[in-house]
Amino acid sequence: MKKDTLRYRLLAAQLEMARREDRALVLLLGGQTASYMQPLLNLLNQWLENRRTEVHALEHSSEEARRPALWRYWRRIPARGTTGIFVHGWYGDALFARAERRIGAGAFEDHLERIRDFEAELAAENVVLVKIWLDIDREAQGERLAAMLEDPARAWQLDPSDWQRHLQHPLIESLGASLRETTQADWAPWFCLTGKEPDELMHQVAERLLEAMSRPSVDPEAPWASSQPLPAVGEAPSVRAPGPEQAPTASPDKADYHRRLVEQQARLSRNSREAARRGIPVVLVFEGHDAAGKGGSIHRVTSALEARRYRVHSIAAPSDEERAHPWAWRFWRRLPADGRFALFDRSWYGRVLVERVEGFATPAQWRRAYGEIRHFEQRLLEHGTVLGKFFLSISKDEQLRRFEARARTPHKQHKLTEEDWRNRARWEDYQGAIDDMFTQTHRPHAPWSLIACDDKRQARLEVIEQINALLERRLDGEL
Structure with a gap:
């Protein structure tokens, strides 16, 4: 030519x-x-x-x-x-x-x-x-x-x-x-x-x-190697078959809760400063049922951190710019520098949860995402990132009580949307997607922590205690 x-x-x-x-x-x-x-x-x-x-x-x-x-x-x-x-x-x-x-x-x-x-x-x-x-x-x-x-x-x-x-x-x-x-x-x-x-x-x-x-565009339904499901590794959590981690515990009274919360926040403050000194990046993922208390738990965590050393990413529907890129692009670009914290209020797991259940991703896309998520998290760990993944779970009855309480409380009404009610109507579909997510992405190096949240106080304490345990294992050279 x-x-x-x-x-x-x-x-x-x-x-x-x-x-x-x-x-x-x-x-x-x-x-x-x-x-x-x-x-x-x-x-x-x-x-x-x-x-x-x-x-x-x-x-x-x-x-x-x-x-x-x-x-x-x-x-x-x-x-x-x-x-x-x-x-x-x-x-x-x-x-x-x-x-x-x-x-x-x-x-x-x-x-x-x-x-x-x-x-x-x-x-x-x-x-x-x-x-x-x-x-x-x-x-x-x-x-x-x-x-x-x-x-x-x-x-x-x-x-x-x-x-x-x-x-x-x-x-x-x-x-x-x-x-x-x-x-x-x-x-x-x-x-x-x-x-x-x-x-x-x-x-x-x-x-x-x-x-x-x-050349022709890629068929969104074309199979890829990462689309193949893998067997569970170890005992994955389940929201449909509660395990020991969901067993009810005595709820702390208000005074005991505040005492323990202050202790755990002080411990987290010390651990976070040492992680910053050593240049250790920390990524914390919060997923969960609507009204399970993700925002409240994140607030108790960030209250113990220096503002200049953390960022909270609230993940909603992608923007036009994000839709023009591969779906993982918006998560890669939000990764923290060494010594910093990134907290994700919802995360890349939306691909296999809401996008799957609501049909925003095709079956081939959300099935492929399991392998892509495993690869993504492995890249974080290879870099030395401390990765914590928390799923905050509540019962269907408790969710209804919280929805109704929000509807009656003027300063909380903005938290309740039509989408929340629509998601609740598909409760069993979401339960199946959650358990599939655990099976495919719960791995020894990147395990899920399933937090029972019907008791808000106990759940918040458990989240901070587990973050402290993760950080201390890394600071002690066990991770």
Whole structure:
């Protein structure tokens, strides 16, 4: 295809993709150091509509080091209808760390396995991935670098790291081949390209992009590996078959409750300050029945924390911006920095609860979410996050009493909505979804705590006591 024709068709396809807003496009460029990557980027900026395109050539920052490794990529995933170009991207982190012997062979393979999970999740959300490896043999690379050094107009573009990468050419070639083989997938193919001139490479890249922009959208009902249910690991909680954790306990009187609450809050204050000193991030998830007391429990927790060290995220229906991204995007971008707390008043589990029961997610989407949630939480734990997951449960009769009390109390009436009554009418559907959630996501490293909340005082004390126990296990080196 002629250059001008190809350029016009690529731009037209990008604008049509922007009009439809049915997918996002990610182009990842990797390869050897003198493979014309920079001239290629310049041409891409000329050919594509740059108001719908963002280029990310990321340096490591202290802000990013204080969060899970994939956080810096998740927050930059393009919205539907737009294009993101990543220079080396998530592969560069693994490739160059292995080339420089900062990680071993096993850790390198672990990195690639995480990348496979990440890319499968993106692809299932209609993020189209095009991965280009720009190749050049060692002799040609040496000649190209020498020519740049002798040309005053281009010598300034050279960096000492370019010569280091040239010395590592055989190693990068070998690691690149292994990397591509391990992460090759129908939904995230690799294309290994060579070219003597940037225009030649641009022609090849443009053809791959044109094909990607024009391919059919992913079927939302298409099965994925993470859609397969897994057996329970250990004894998962159940809201339909109460276990020992829901056994009734004596309700503390008002004086005893306040005494114990102050003790537990003081303990939490000490633990949180030590977690901050050590740079330990904490993520606390609160799910539960309507009127079970999530807000009250969260308030008792945050009263013991320094305001500058925590943030409460109340998760409701996604905004237009959030709907334009993969569903997990809005949770990744809310992760706390090391030493900080993030409390989620409802969370990513909405995908397998309200979105499932109310039909906002298709069966394939909410079934797939179980595996995606397990992967997400594993990434948090690998980073050293303390993860607490609390489900606040009440009986159906107690929920009705609280609804009626809210309706009679002027300053609480705003808490009771038509949605609450609608959810109550589907009580058994929600009970089934909750137990399925426990079965699929209750794991030894990320267990659920089922809190019986018919007695508000006892429930609040139990939540804070369990958070303290989690933190102390980590501070004592047991987690």
